Amino acid sequence: MDVKDTEVLNRWRLILGSHAKEQLSFGEGGFLEGGISCMDLEEALDFLYSREYGEDVRREGGTEKSRLTAATWITKIRRLFPKETVEVLERHALERYQMTELLTDREVLEKLEPNRELLKTILQLKHLMKGEVLDAARKIVRKVAQEIAEKLNQEIRRSLLGNLDRNTPSSVKSMRNLDIRKTIRRNLQHYDRKEQRLILEQVYFNSRTRKYNSWRVIIAVDESGSMLDSVIHSAIMAGIFARLPMLDTRLVIFDTQVVDLSGDLEDPVQTLMSIQLGGGTYIAGALKYCETLIENPARTMVVLVSDLCEGGSVQGLLGVSRGIIESGAKLICLTALDMEANPAYDRRTAQSMADLGAHVGAMTPEALGDFMGKVMG
Numbered sequence: 553m554d555v556k557d558t559e560v561l562n563r564w565r566l567i568l569g570s571h572a573k574e575q576l577s578f579g580e581g582g583f584l585e586g587g588i589s590c591m592d593l594e595e596a597l598d599f600l601y602s603r604e605y606g607e608d609v610r611r612e613g614g615t616e617k618s619r620l621t622a623a624t625w626i627t628k629i630r631r632l633f634p635k636e637t638v639e640v641l642e643r644h645a646l647e648r649y650q651m652t653e654l655l656t657d658r659e660v661l662e663k664l665e666p667n668r669e670l671l672k673t674i675l676q677l678k679h680l681m682k683g684e685v686l687d688a689a690r691k692i693v694r695k696v697a698q699e700i701a702e703k704l705n706q707e708i709r710r711s712l713l714g715n716l717d718r719n720t721p722s723s724v725k726s727m728r729n730l731d732i733r734k735t736i737r738r739n740l741q742h743y744d745r746k747e748q749r750l751i752l753e754q755v756y757f758n759s760r761t762r763k764y765n766s767w768r769v770i771i772a773v774d775e776s777g778s779m780l781d782s783v784i785h786s787a788i789m790a791g792i793f794a795r796l797p798m799l800d801t802r803l804v805i806f807d808t809q810v811v812d813l814s815g816d817l818e819d820p821v822q823t824l825m826s827i828q829l830g831g832g833t834y835i836a837g838a839l840k841y842c843e844t845l846i847e848n849p850a851r852t853m854v855v856l857v858s859d860l861c862e863g864g865s866v867q868g869l870l871g872v873s874r875g876i877i878e879s880g881a882k883l884i885c886l887t888a889l890d891m892e893a894n895p896a897y898d899r900r901t902a903q904s905m906a907d908l909g910a911h912v913g914a915m916t917p918e919a920l921g922d923f924m925g926k927v928m929g
Contacts, residue, residue: 774858849880
């Protein structure tokens with residue numbers, strides 16, 4: 553059997569798993585290309601996927617050199633597999649096999665790859681964490697939240713406020729957009745000393761700056777489990793809005809109760825860790841609270857992030873929504889707010905809200921920024 557056939561055989565053996573060891577053995581010493589041990593790979597995969605058969609993987613005995621624990625398993629898979637595969641294995645461990653020990657052991661938690669999926673899992677299981685484990689979880693939440701904010705910040709600020717961007721030439725070439733300093737500096741090499749004049753080979757323009765009077769933005773977020781991606785992006789976006797001097801931002805989260813997190817907007821960790829996923833949904837109650845935050849309706853936007861599955865009276869929801877709209881405030885109902893903006897919502901209620909005059913739809917954060925910029929412009 554040549555090397556290629558042996559490689560294929562060993563990979564099939566890994567797919568079939570340890571239950572096939574009596575019928576099929578690893579060939580050529582049990583190594584894949586690059587010297588990776590098939591036994592090590594099988595042990596790591598078996599630790600996770602033997603759960604598919606209801607086996608107790610904590611058992612002692614067997615022929616292995618030592619028994620894997622969750623901590624040593626994490627270390628092992630990060631050594632054996634590429635990053636993308638590690639993230640898949642970690643996700644299966646948490647979501648498919650409920651290996652909550654990954655999030656209740658500080659040593660294990662610190663070895664997990666910080667990403668959005670891990671952030672969502674922490675928010676769902678944070679009630680299991682205490683002490684140093686909770687501290688480690690907060691560090692992960694901060695890291696992932698900062699990464700999301702960095703990606704969103706520039707685009708949101710530009711789309712929402714039309715901020716002056718001196719690094720991006722404007723497509724609108726008008727005198728009010730002329731960047732006189734850059735134009736002079738870049739054309740100094742063309743100065744005609746004899747004629748004592750500056751010859752402009754190229755003229756530079758800035759992106760337009762639009763100025764707004766202060767608007768109040770009230771973001772009300774449904775914290776039911778199905779809205780988790782939207783909750784995360786809403787909380788982070790509210791933090792970005794809070795740093796813009798022309799916006800007065802409020803953030804409330806709700807299920808059957810309403811919690812005002814406006815005082816925590818500068819701390820995304822505190823905001824996100826305050827989320828209590830699950831429970832009922834009383835959208836009308838949340839919007840009634842939002843009404844109390846409206847001071848100047850003509851310059852207020854109420855952004856409701858919800859799947860519109862009202863647990864109370866739908867007529868009550870429509871009644872309070874009508875009151876907000878008739879006051880002159882803008883009501884925006886987002887059925888999804890994340891990078892994919894895949895909506896799942898009550899279409900009948902959505903249509904009724906739209907008939908009242910609310911803007912209803914699913915948006916990415918950038919699209920929401922564009923929409924708000926148009927409203928404020």
